[in-house]
């Protein structure tokens with residue numbers, strides 16, 4: 001189809017393009033036009049200030065309205081659940097559980113245009129391709145526009161997708177407030193047209209048994225695909241984590257010149273040894289092929305008391321350990337606690353790790369990964385298997401027993417900033433992959 005031309009509902013265009021395997025080509029021009037409209041209408045006025053789509057706020061609503069307007073224009077059925085999630089449906093050729101493609105439409109404050117929105121527009125471009133060709137996907141296709149994924153607004157993750165499975169708690173609805181304006185979550189949902197009473201009752205909109213696959217396309221948030229010159233990645237799992245956000249090490253302040261090594265209780269040296277020991281563990285696990293990342297994101301002496309001529313008496317620090325494999329997380333935690341005990345004896349210091357927080361890893365469906373990899377190969381796309389370090393709605397689907405996959409799209413400059421840079425050609429590769437998948441239908445029975 002010519003760029004800028006529009007589709008009309010259910011009418012087959014004579015020049016509707018098809019992919020090599022017979023699937024209708026996705027409508028990339030439509031997605032391109034909507035990316036521009038999203039940037040213009042939810043942007044902060046200047047490109048370097050990015051876009052803001054607050055969860056249950058104005059920007060997110062505009063994004064949902066844009067996507068719903070286009071879906072209706074295509075003649076697709078739209079439904080909204082009690083949490084204001086958007087479901088766009090296209091009937092399939094065969095009966096059976098549906099395929100859902102989607103992601104979130106909110107953003108962080110002054111974020112990028114592609115984080116979240118790309119996943120929804122991949123789904124819409126695929127659906128629009130079928131409409132343009134006058135064809136149907138193998139199974140019912142639902143394009144899912146999810147609410148409130150970014151935890152920056154309400155301090156809670158995956159609000160929309162958890163609500164879709166009836167898993168949002170009454171306590172969250174009644175007590176969690178949006179950081180920007182202190183509006184309570186339940187009230188924010190109500191003001192967007194949702195139904196907090198139904199959410200309180202825990203009535204699910206989605207039934208895992210009626211979903212053959214959930215696929216979330218998302219821009220890659222790290223530099224791997226850019227570095228390797230690949231357009232796409234296929235996610236093998238979403239990392240779980242354990243974190244100590246407020247850890248500290250207490251030693252003793254003393255004179256740097258007058259205190260011999262044997263009499264020191266050096267908090268900096270002890271904590272530095274801990275960081276080096278954990279880095280060694282990371283290298284070991286890496287060499288054994290275990291997925292792991294270890295980060296000491298905060299590491300500071302006490303501004304009031306520390307000085308260049310004093311042995312440090314206190315270090316405040318944080319540890320963030322992530323892995324796809326719960327067993328690896330358990331091993332690293334054990335080694336960490338053993339190392340801490342050893343360093344306390346060696347350096348005469350006291351570590352207080354504080355409260356541990358974290359999340360369980362989510363496994364992507366192996367059969368689904370295999371099928372997507374096969375389709376990519378047929379299309380001549382070198383899609384790399386890779387872990388996902390950040391949390392996504394896909395984790396909620398996987399944890400609710402839905403066969404789940406994620407496609408990463410190459411993106412420069414990371415995410416959650418105005419400089420996200422996804423090329424539309426790479427977006428098109430992801431949409432073509434999923435158009436072919438929807439055309440063929442899921443090949444394997446769903447795994448419980």
Ligand SMILES: [Zn+2]
Pocket residue numbers: 104115116149218
């Ligand atoms: Zn995202």
